[in-house]
Amino acid sequence: MTEATTEVPPTATNATVFTFEEQATSSLALYGMSILCIIIGSYRSGQYIRKVISKKRLVEGSITMKEARKFPISASLVLFGLYLFFKPASERFLWVATVAKTLRVPDEYVQKINSTIITYTANSTVSSDPVEPLLTRLASKIPQEHVPDFIRAAALRAYDQLPTIGKSECMTLLTFLICFEGVSAFASLVKPFVTSFFKHAPLVPSFLKYNAPYLFSLKKGKKEMEEGDMEEAKNKDIEYIFKMDFDRHDLIAILMCSPILISHLYKRHWITNNIIGISFSILGIERLHLASFKAGSLLLCGLFLYDIFWVFGTDVMTSVAKGIDAPILLQFPQDIYRNGAWEASKHSMLGLGDIVIPGIFIALLHRFDNRVVQSTAESKTNQASLKGRYYFSVTVAAYMAGLFITMAVMHHFKAAQPALLYLVPCCLFVPLLLAVIRGELSDLWNYDEGKHVDNEENRKRVDSNKKNN
Incomplete structure (x- = not known):
């Protein structure tokens, strides 16, 4: 794509x-x-x-x-x-204005869009924080006598302590999730070798030879039930919202592959990028x-x-x-x-x-x-x-x-x-x-x-x- x-x-x-x-x-x-x-x-x-x-x-x-x-x-x-x-x-506003002109939107609406762009650009030079003007407007509409001073002070203190969540923070989270999924895909390719090693290598502890399975799931009932009934409910009365099964060797393989995740998050090197990308591709072709x-x-x-x-x-x-x-x-x-x-x-x-x-x-x-x-x-x-x-x-x-x-x-x-x-x-x-x-x-x-x-x-x-x- x-x-x-x-x-x-x-x-x-x-x-x-x-x-x-x-x-x-x-x-x-x-x-x-x-x-x-x-x-x-x-x-x-x-x-x-x-x-x-x-x-x-x-x-x-x-x-x-x-x-x-x-x-x-x-x-x-x-x-x-x-x-x-x-x-x-x-630039988003400008794009909307361009599309509006292309679609032959009446000039009065195009002018309103342009005025919005001018207003936004002017306001953005005053404050870089999009939340602050909103809080200021909301605070101005609340009468002073309805909010005690100590609550106002506590609210401002709490606001100052809030982390700033912007584009860079969202991109960091997105990158981490993609890299983690890619390393998990690589771990699934490595897992057969891990299992073979633990089964045939000498002096391996018994708890590693025994590959204990786990199931992590979230179920939803299709009808009202009392507490405790979900566990014994029939399949027709429940549906899985989320289900993930894994075993002990999956966890070991992910731990073994985690240095690739850490290295790529810090270095962004093309070799770690390709390890993750190839793993994604192979597992995607296999499972899709x-x-x-x-x-x-x-x-x-x-x-x-x-x-x-x-x-x-x-x-x-x-x-x-x-x-x-x-x-x-x-x-x-x-x-x-x-x-x-x-x-x-x-x-x-x-x-x-x-x-x-x-x-x-x-x-x-x-x-x-x-x-x-x-x-x-x-x-x-x-x-x-x-x-x-x-x-x-x-x-x-x-x-x-x-x-x-x-x-x-x-x-x-x-x-x-x-x-x-x-x-x-x-x-x-x-x-x-x-x-x-x-x-x-x-x-x-x-x-x-x-x-x-x-x-x-x-x-x-x-x-x-x-x-x-």
Whole structure:
């Protein structure tokens, strides 16, 4: 969803010129990391879905046709909200005035907007604290005799002690949350090695060999209950607001990976950024489940238009990408040969959305190749037809071609490019063309894993099967 981009091209004031070797090295590094994420994530996706089905559970986090329709709109609202958040308040007002003129709003309303801008700009020079004028106005409307002096003094003292919460504080919190989630994703990739070590290494304490599970949840009753009834309530009478299950080895893996979190929060180095970004991408491809080929096609087409509009039509995408100082993209330095890996500072970048979005579609094709959603008997019956399937391999090659075109165009025009403009046609039309050639278009187009999606209808079916058994 975000764009692939390089640093600003050299000008008279910015005379750094990178050689072809430097640019090729950074591009190839991003190229290799993105393809690695997609291949590993796709294989892990097949294993994850197969595991969920074998345990007769439903897949959470699925993208159906309904979610695919809403996704570009929801993403646009979030992106534009972040854009307004990063813009200074006066610039927000100016943007509103410009839009009002474009939409041919009557001049009297445009003048009111302009006067609001002038008033706000004048007031902002008097006080930098937006809360203080509001408190002053409220205090002036309260009669003196209604509020004793000691209450006024206490209120002012309390106000002075309140921490200032502004844009920088919000960004710090957002960055911490993103980094923590990324390190948690990395810990989940490390966990199998931790478990294997504790099970096979000698002299390991027994409490580490025993991987105790934990469940942290928040439930809500669908009807009124007395105190204590929630614990024994039936599934039909409750719903989970929040549910997180983990085990002892998860906690150990997170503790082992926590230095990456601390290091990135303090240093913002490209290596820790890429560790978090790659972990995000692999886990995202693994856990974000496309329910059908149709849903995947609709999602790609919607985000194709989304990416083009927000990159070419406005400065929204580039402003947000530069404003968020968090690991939401992969980086590789172009000046690595000059300054070394630790001191390099001029980076090429590729957004995680340009990896995860095509990646979950390619993972769907991997599951189609292997008929992950079929039973064991059905899989044995179709072994002969499965041997010749290679939609996954062909689409990975198509993704590689699309990403190569993206980077070539980017370096040619020295400007940010909406990567999905080139990736979506390659990843969507190539498997469709292959299906036409092989006479499997109907099978591919109608491929559906909807019966394993966690929704109300499937939950009722699963509960009914459990009762019958």
